[in-house]
Amino acid sequence: EIVMTQSPATLSMSPGERATLSCRASQSVSTNLAWYQQRPGQAPRLLIHTASTRAAGIPARFSGSGSGTEFTLTISSLQSEDFAVYYCQQFNIWPPLTFGGGTKVEIK
């Protein structure tokens, strides 16, 4: 099973700041990685797939990078609606499909 580790667990940021979230895989997942956003009380929403491709309707301030075992989600300028929990997920080797533990982006 591929273990996904996200850091930090919590990121305290101010609106307008740049946020950088990390995701590490226990072995290479190539670029078979996705990022999701989950706002309180809502279902997750796909942001990025295949490491760097934005899903339909996702604003350009969200970008993904990386390959192999190291990945980054960057939010260039935090908006109020971006304060949420973010999860990475690998789909290179399965079953099982595995998620990271999440990074909570909170208002500083």
Add this chain to the structure above:
Amino acid sequence: EVQLVESGGGLVQPGGSLRLSCTASGFTFGNFWMTWVRQAPGKGLEWVANIKEDGSEKYYVDSVKGRFTISRDNAQMSLYLQMNSLRAEDTAVYYCARVGTVKGGGYFDSWGQGSLVTVSS
């Protein structure tokens, strides 16, 4: 617009059974792998099961193998999760989602709103 609506959640005693349903609309249901993902209260996301477009392949996380069964009815545009021998640790919000890739192991590009299953005496 893609829509996924789950139903069937509720309170069940340990050892009991429950069947979740997910009704799809806005896309050709029979052309997509589908999945169930769960989230225990205050915890992260956990993949539960996937099913191929025609139902011929099914995959499960180890913790539910032999207890849960994923199935689908393409004519009814519906996905199901039969859950037997339920345990307290199965307590979670269960989401159905569409797999956004041609191959079964992929990312999830559309999600339902979730259905809460509580296992408690």
